[in-house]
Amino acid sequence: MKIRYLAPLAIAIALAGCQQNIAATDVAKVEQVESTANNPFFSEYDTPHGIPPFNKIKKSDYLPAFYHGIAQKKLEIEAITRVRSRPTFENTLVAMEKSGDFLNKVSTTFYGLIGSMSDEEMRAIAKEISPKLSALGDDIALNNALFMRVKEVYDNQEVFDLRTDQKRLLEKTYKGFVRGGANLNDADKLTLRELNEKLSGLSLKFGENLLAETNGFEMVIDNKADLDGLPADIIAAASETATARGHEGKWVFTTHRPSKNPFLTYSTNRKLRETIYKGYTQRGNNDNANNNQAIASEMASLRFQKAQLLGYKTHAHFVLENATAKTPENVFELLNKVWPAALERAKEETADIQKMIDVQGGDFKVAAWDWWYYSEKIRKQRFDIDASETKPYFSLESTIKGVFFTAEKLWGVTFKERDDLPKYHPEVRTFEVYDRDGSYIGIYMTDHYVRESKRGGAWMSSFRKQYRMNGEDVTPIIYNVLNYPRPIGDKPTLLTFDQASTLFHEFGHAIQGLLSDGYYRSQTGTSLPRDYVEYPSQVMENWMTEPEVLANFAKHYQTGEVIPQALVEKIQASGKFNQGFGTTEYLAAALLDMSWHSLETAELQDANAFEKNVLKEIGLIAQIAPRYKTGYYSHIFSGGYSAGYYGYIWSNIYDADTWLAFKENGIFDQKTADLYRKHVLESGGTDDPTIMYRRFRGQDPKVEPLLERRGLSSK
Structure with missing residues (x-):
């Protein structure tokens, strides 16, 4: 793929002569790009298949490339608005799609790596460039000349003989401008820019705090007896972690899931289970510099203010307009339909755990840090299966x-x-x-x-x-x-x-x-x-x-033996086990998300009190915590899932209905697989998802298969 770009100095000169809001410092940074002859982003990749040349990209290459890409994107947008001929789909919508190649080249690489190769230098780059990218987005969304061209195409679309995907692109682009503030007055546009910039910075800070909290926790064990119950591979991994962290001869467990979850599942030491559980659930909620509660509250307030500015009742209404669910009411209807059955099942599971504790002579009431440990014991007892029995077959x-x-x-x-x-x-x-x-x-x-x-x-x-x-x-x-x-x-x-x-x-x-x-x-x-x-x-x-x-892949890593059919049957039989817990902790997090983003006030909340009140109202039992609590809810405060975490169970409705088709026709039925490929996998966002699903399945999905799958139906 060829990447077209202008000479850096030419961009600086062009920007100086056009009607763009670009700071003098940014122009200077663009001019400095002249010294980037060895910057891989400024040449066509000579790698196989155009894969980024990761070994040649230095961290110092990112900022010059970002500034160049931002400047070029501005010029490309400016060029679209200066076209003298009447707006058409080709000279406006397609031209917008073509713009930003260079910036996309840089940003996909940088943001791809910051999730998995983060360090202080990468985070510093993100902190500097994120507000610039947010401002660029506002520059485009609030560009009236560009909006008027899009609007003219939108208002006269019947003359252009557009394909379905082109109509979808036009509609999404037009509505994107409206949702981005194109119809606001100048004062409100300035307010919107300020809100977006604040939100961008807070989101970044939330993620930084959470990473620091996650990496900062360690539970050091120096007494081998405290490892009782843990599988040998988990103990070996903890030993390696300890050595890497400077605790030679000891064992270290962290709040990373591959460390935390096995400890909670197998450790016989209840006090240590409590320690690591609280270490995980208190992330971002501790009384230290990494506390995220105030950030979350401010973000919820700013999102509400932005929604109001754009004419929406709440942030959830703003987000869900573009979702399959369409409205918060529809989301709450689904969540509240599933919640009672899930909670009831979770209470039954709690009683089962308490019964086992009592039978074994435990003088305590089941707590949240007991759940994994005792549910695994019940699973083994009820289905004659435990996780360690299946692991050798799943290398x-x-x-x-x-x-x-x-x-x-x-x-x-x-x-x-x-x-x-x-x-x-x-x-x-x-x-x-x-x-x-x-x-x-x-x-x-x-x-x-x-x-x-x-x-x-x-x-x-x-x-x-x-x-x-x-x-x-x-x-x-x-x-x-x-x-x-x-x-x-x-x-x-x-x-x-x-x-x-x-x-x-x-x-x-x-x-x-x-x-x-x-x-x-x-x-x-x-x-x-x-x-x-x-x-x-x-x-x-x-x-x-x-x-x-x-039978094709689940083979014992030592003997090559295919997983026994009896073990497969046990796995399938246990499929609905612990679904009360799994569904309840998920739904609690989804409802917490919706509650934060259905607020009808800009007043800052006491995040801890707000969360407790939400969980009390829905009746969540003390033995279960939401899958994500406010302080470490990165999906909604530093990811893209605000008012959207419910989407997993909404998508699960389509999943359950789709799997019925494969089970009815054959799990590898070619006709079903081809229809699924054509109307789901290949089609992306080229049409309304509900319409594409009907083309595949011939019907809308129903919620009943989902409830049946989770063992929550009345059947």
Whole structure:
């Protein structure tokens, strides 16, 4: 892909002569770019498939490239507004899509790496450039000349004979301007800019505080007896962590999930379980410099003010207008439909745990830090299965083969590993991806292991999206990032069942990015509403538990023995186990998110009191905490999920209904797989998701299959 850009000095001169709000300091920084002859961003990549040359990119390259990209984007937008001929779809909408190539090249690389290769220098760059990017977004959204051109095309769209995806692009662009403040007066536009700048800075600070809290906690164990109950591989990993942190001969556990979750599940030391549990749930809520409660409250207030300024009742109303759910009322209706059954089941599960504690002579009431430990014991007792029994069959390597096998069976997609392609970290693995006819699709990268420079969780994104413009068919570069423990000695990384499911889940996002087939970058891949984008990833998880798939990849890492059918049956039988807990902790977090963003006041809240009140109102039991509490709720305060965390269960409705189709027709039925590929995976955001789903399924999804799957229905 060719990246076009102007000489840096030419940009500075051009900006000085056009009607743009650019500070003199920014012009100076653009002029300084002349010294960037060795900056990889300023030349066409000479790497295979146009992969970013990570080994050549220095951190000092980012800021000059960002400033250049911002300046060039401004000039490209200015050029669109100066076209003398009447606005058309081609000279306005397509021209806007073509703009920003250079900036996109820089930002996808930088923001791709800051999630997994963060350090003080990278965070400093983000702190400097984020307000500039926010201002650029406002410059475009509030550019009246540009808006008037878009509006004219929108008002006269019937004369342009547009395809469905073009109509969708036009509608989204027009509404984006309106939602971005295009109809505001000058004073309100200035206020909007100030709100956006404040929100950008606060979001960044929230993430920085959370990373510091996560990396700052360590539970050091120096008495081997305190490791009682823990599997050998978890103990070995804790020993390595201790050595890396300067505690030679001891064991260290952290709040990273690969460390925290096994400890809570297996440790017999109740006091230490409490310590690590509170270490996790107090992140961002402690009385220190990393406390995020005031930041969260201020962000909720600013978001409300922004929504009001734009004519919306609340931030949730603003966000959900573009979602599949459409309104907060629809979201609350779904959550409140599922909540009573989930809570009732959670109470039953609590009683089961308390009964086990009492039988074993425990003189205490079940607490939140007891849940994992005793639920695992009950699972083993009830289904004769525990996580350590399944782990030998789910090595990381075999599970990767499992998702590749599934993709090939469904869509004929194959993966060829390449060790000679650029990578941003030695542990990254890179694959060329090919279609069933042998044609090249794109690049798939994986980054599996936990490290302190990486934020928690798991995700998918891209260094380059698929699109077709300018006579070019641009292929995607997609990556998955997870947080698994590194292998110890000559033993491979063994995954729990949930960890293996997560790999399938994230691959579901990746395959959508890889199989994307659209014209416009803003519509391809996972460019979908938050409450629909999780649907393909959740569907992907279903194949993992099917005997045909398990027989292909779930093999004992030492003996090569296929996972026994009896064990598979136990896994399937336990599928609805602990769903009260799982659904309740998730719904509590979703309701907390909606409560923060349905506020009808700009008054700052006491975040702790606000959260407690929300949880009290919904009746959450003390033995369960929301999956995310306010202080570490990065999804909604430093991610893109504000008023959107409910989207996982909304997407789950589509997932459950889709899986019914595959179960009815055959899990590898070619017709069903092809329809799913065409109308879900390939189509991205080219049309209304509900319409695309009907094209695939022939009907709207119903909530009943979801409730049945989770064991929450009345059947």
